[in-house]
Amino acid sequence: MSSAVAALPAPPLVALPRSFYERPTVEVARDLLGKLLVRTGPLERVARIVEVEAYLGVKDQASHARRGPTPRAAIMFGPPGHLYVYLIYGMHHCMNVVTERDGVAGAVLLRAAEPLDLAEPGRRSSVPVPRLERPLSGPGKLCAGLGITRADNGLDLTAGHLVIAVDPRPARAVGPLRVKRSARIGVDYAGAWAGRLLRFYLAGNPYLSGKPRD
DNA sequence: CCGCCGATCTTT
DNA sequence: AAGATCGGCGGG
Numbered sequence: 001m002s003s004a005v006a007a008l009p010a011p012p013l014v015a016l017p018r019s020f021y022e023r024p025t026v027e028v029a030r031d032l033l034g035k036l037l038v039r040t041g042p043l044e045r046v047a048r049i050v051e052v053e054a055y056l057g058v059k060d061q062a063s064h065a066r067r068g069p070t071p072r073a074a075i076m077f078g079p080p081g082h083l084y085v086y087l088i089y090g091m092h093h094c095m096n097v098v099t100e101r102d103g104v105a106g107a108v109l110l111r112a113a114e115p116l117d118l119a120e121p122g123r124r125s126s127v128p129v130p131r132l133e134r135p136l137s138g139p140g141k142l143c144a145g146l147g148i149t150r151a152d153n154g155l156d157l158t159a160g161h162l163v164i165a166v167d168p169r170p171a172r173a174v175g176p177l178r179v180k181r182s183a184r185i186g187v188d189y190a191g192a193w194a195g196r197l198l199r200f201y202l203a204g205n206p207y208l209s210g211k212p213r214d
Numbered sequence: 215c216c217g218c219c220g221a222t223c224t225t226t
Numbered sequence: 227a228a229g230a231t232c233g234g235c236g237g238g
Contacts, residue, residue: 064234
């Protein structure tokens with residue numbers, strides 16, 4: 001009998017399947033909280049998503065999809081599980097996850113994440129641990145911290161060097177996920193849609209980008 | 215083609 | 227409170 005389980009391997013970080021993204025955008029947004037952004041390859045980084053915003057289809061007056069499938073926004077109308085990256089104010093990048101079935105517009109803006117690290121000697125199968133690094137708080141800083149640019153636009157998040165995975169750590173080690181919602185940030189031009197509660201965040205998390213924080 | 219303006223961030 | 231900085235989009 002081999003009852004020695006001292007070196008029990010941690011579960012691998014498996015990319016979420018396309019079916020995760022092929023759902024109503026608000027559901028995907030909520031479910032992305034607490035998930036891990038995993039970048040493999042030369043630049044290896046792991047970050048825990050703590051703040052997101054849902055951007056709906058052509059009716060959402062804050063969404064880039066509001067004017068239909070223009071050259072920039074076309075990707076929001078495409079198949080789910082792909083990355084949508086755009087440049088804002090001529091200097092910052094914002095990264096989104098495309099949602100809804102092919103032909104229906106939808107995306108979730110990733111606004112803030114908690115920097116983590118992979119414990120040795122793991123790599124892809126080891127447990128994430130806190131990382132001492134400048135916060136990834138704010139969509140522009142999140143992209144800068146992960147090295148995401150427009151070159152990554154269209155990336156397939158289900159099979160590549162950038163994926164989103166379930167946090168493998170035991171729930172008791174991470175703590176409960178207290179999800180709250182608020183109006184989205186920086187969309188005051190969107191009329192009635194500016195007030196919709198489409199920002200989701202983990203209450204009290206120290207890495208949130210804006211108010212309210214709890 | 216021209217002009218406006220933004221799903222931001224940093225500095226004043 | 228304002229500036230940096232540029233590409234997407236709409237109007238002419």
